[in-house]
Amino acid sequence: xxxxxGQFSLSTADKLKFDLRRGNGSLFRFAINRVKWHLFPRxxxxxxxxxxxxxxxxxxxxxxCPMCYTTTEEFKKTVPRQFxxxxxxxxxxxxxxxxxxxxxxxxxxxxxxxxxxxxxMVAYAKKQGIREISTLTNGLALTPTLFEQLxxxxxxxxxxxxxxxxxxxxxxxxxxxxxDVLTKIKxxxxxKQQHHSVHxxxxxxxxxxxIKDDPTRFYETFAPYVDLVASNxxxxxxxxxxxxCISYEEDFDCPVLYERLVVGSDGSxxxxxxDENGRYILGNAKKEDLHTIWHGSLxxxxxxxxxxxxxxxxxxxxRHCYLPRQTKSIKEQIGSHEIVVxxxxxxxxxxxx
Numbered sequence: 459x460x461x462x463x464g465q466f467s468l469s470t471a472d473k474l475k476f477d478l479r480r481g482n483g484s485l486f487r488f489a490i491n492r493v494k495w496h497l498f499p500r501x502x503x504x505x506x507x508x509x510x511x512x513x514x515x516x517x518x519x520x521x522x523c524p525m526c527y528t529t530t531e532e533f534k535k536t537v538p539r540q541f542x543x544x545x546x547x548x549x550x551x552x553x554x555x556x557x558x559x560x561x562x563x564x565x566x567x568x569x570x571x572x573x574x575x576x577x578x579m580v581a582y583a584k585k586q587g588i589r590e591i592s593t594l595t596n597g598l599a600l601t602p603t604l605f606e607q608l609x610x611x612x613x614x615x616x617x618x619x620x621x622x623x624x625x626x627x628x629x630x631x632x633x634x635x636x637x638d639v640l641t642k643i644k645x646x647x648x649x650k651q652q653h654h655s656v657h658x659x660x661x662x663x664x665x666x667x668x669i670k671d672d673p674t675r676f677y678e679t680f681a682p683y684v685d686l687v688a689s690n691x692x693x694x695x696x697x698x699x700x701x702x703c704i705s706y707e708e709d710f711d712c713p714v715l716y717e718r719l720v721v722g723s724d725g726s727x728x729x730x731x732x733d734e735n736g737r738y739i740l741g742n743a744k745k746e747d748l749h750t751i752w753h754g755s756l757x758x759x760x761x762x763x764x765x766x767x768x769x770x771x772x773x774x775x776x777r778h779c780y781l782p783r784q785t786k787s788i789k790e791q792i793g794s795h796e797i798v799v800x801x802x803x804x805x806x807x808x809x810x811x
Contacts, residue, residue, distance in 0.1 A: 461496050461713050463781055465663065466800060468677045468687045468792050476686035480615055482656045484560075484589045491560040491590075499713030502765060507557035507749055512720040512731050513550055514566035515542045515573045520598050523621070523630055525665065525809050527695040527734045528567060536735050541573050542723040546744060550721055551583050553748050561590035561614075566720065567734055571599040577607045584612030592658075594619065598634050602645040609649065613658040618643065622668030623676060630668060630809060640679070647683040659685040666799060667692050667807040674793050691801045692809065693780045695734070703804035710782040712764045715757060719748055727751050729760060733775040 467473040481488030491509050498505060518539050519528055527533050554562060562583060564570050570593045573579070583591050592615035600618070608616070620639055621627055627636040646660060662680045666689045669676040673689070680687050712730075720728040721743050722736065729738035738760070741751040751757070760776075763769040770782040785800040801807070 460707075460781075461499065463785070464693070464800070465688050465690050466797060468673060468689060468797060469681070469795060470797070471795075472681070472686050476659060476661065479656045479659045479685055480590070487560060487589055495717055499711075499716040502716070502761070504716060504753070504761070507554075507559060508717060508719045508752060509559050510561045510563070510718040511550070511554050511559060511748065512563045512566055512718060513542070513547060514568065514721060514723045515547065515564050515570050515576065515579060516540075516568035517566075517723045518572060519567075519569045519596070520572055521569070521596050521631060521634070523596075523632075525630070525692065525695060527697070530697065532697070532735050533567075537567065537722075538724055539568075540723050544575050544579070546725055547575075547579055548582060550743055550748065551586050551588065554588060555586040557749065559588065561592065562588050563592045563594070565592075565594040566722070566731060568723070569596055569599065571595045571604065577604070577611050580608055580613050581611040590614045592616070596631060596634070597639045597642060598631075600642050600646075602642070602649060605642075605646045606649050606653075609653060609655055609658060615661070616646075616658045617661045617663055619664070620662050620680070621664045623679065626668050643680065643683050661686040661688060663688045663690060665690055665692050665809065666801070667809050670790075670807070673790060677792050689799070691785070691799070692805060692807055693802070694778070694805060697778060699804065705784040705803045706770055706782045707784055709767045710764075710770055711767060712760075712769055712776065712781060714781070715761045715764060719752055721748070729757070729773070729775060730779075732779045732781065735775070737775045738773060 494509055517537055522529055564579060570576060580591055591613055594617045597618045621630045624636050662684050669689060677687050714730040720731045722728055725742045725744035726736055727740040727743055728736055729740060740754060740756045760769060760773060763772050770776040780802060784803045786803055788799045788801060790797050790799050
């Protein structure tokens with residue numbers, strides 16, 4: 459069973475440093491979290507409460523990228539565009555704190571940094587004792603002032619999506635400018651130095667087709683200023699692959715159902731973070747406790763089907779998910795070291811397709 463399938467680091471050595479910095483200040487609890495993350499799915503152990511919860515604070519976004527599912531008609535029709543109310547956020551975090559969970563992530567389908575209360579949300583979660591608080595951003599709303607506020611509020615980890623460089627980046631990430639995002643990342647690095655702070659650790663990630671022509675240049679541009687540079691294969695977020703080109707892993711058993719819960723901006727609890735259109739709703743955090751939902755009949759049935767290796771055959775979002783898909787490994791050179799790039803079989807490397 460593969461855990462954390464898809465993303466790969468452009469330097470194995472940097473990945474180890476990143477994890478140590480990420481867990482800085484809570485290394486013992488971080489180690490427990492990592493053991494549970496990898497061991498529980500393999501042993502089919504359901505913890506009393508998940509050790510990680512994704513809290514989607516925004517479904518709104520300030521970009522329209524050609525490979526993103528938020529541009530599809532299905533997403534526009536089925537997912538409400540909104541910010542999560544602060545009161546709902548506090549209800550979710552309070553329950554997470556009661557069960558002493560390790561981490562939360564404040565992002566999923568939208569741009570988290572445009573939420574008007576993002577800094578207050580981080581500060582509240584930190585005050586309640588959540589050890590790791592992370593979020594993902596496209597970088598457009600990121601400013602040095604906001605980064606410093608997030609650092610002071612207690613953000614542990616910030617991932618910035620930077621798809622390619624120069625014109626490639628600007629074609630994908632309109633209306634952002636590559637020179638601007640690079641300047642912001644350098645400013646974030648200086649702010650961390652000024653505060654003598656390890657956190658938030660900063661990860662840069664890109665889709666592989668945007669950097670495949672010169673991955674060394676991409677890595678060497680960002681590595682001096684961030685904690686980790688990583689990449690992802692191109693996922694079929696637009697739903698354009700048909701059954702003729704999809705091959706599944708033999709005996710696939712999904713690990714996500716033992717690791718985390720995902721709460722949408724309207725309180726809907728999704729089967730997993732890859733159910734971008736909300737096809738399999740487990741419950742609603744406005745009306746139910748997450749603990750009840752975590753042990754409910756819907757997620758229990760999903761675990762049972764996956765344990766029987768039938769989840770991706772019988773559950774619609776699992777059928778379209780990238781996790782059960784077969785991959786092929788290709789060796790690439792990044793400077794003086796070699797990495798292994800995974801690509802999904804039958805998938806094009808053309809962005810927007």
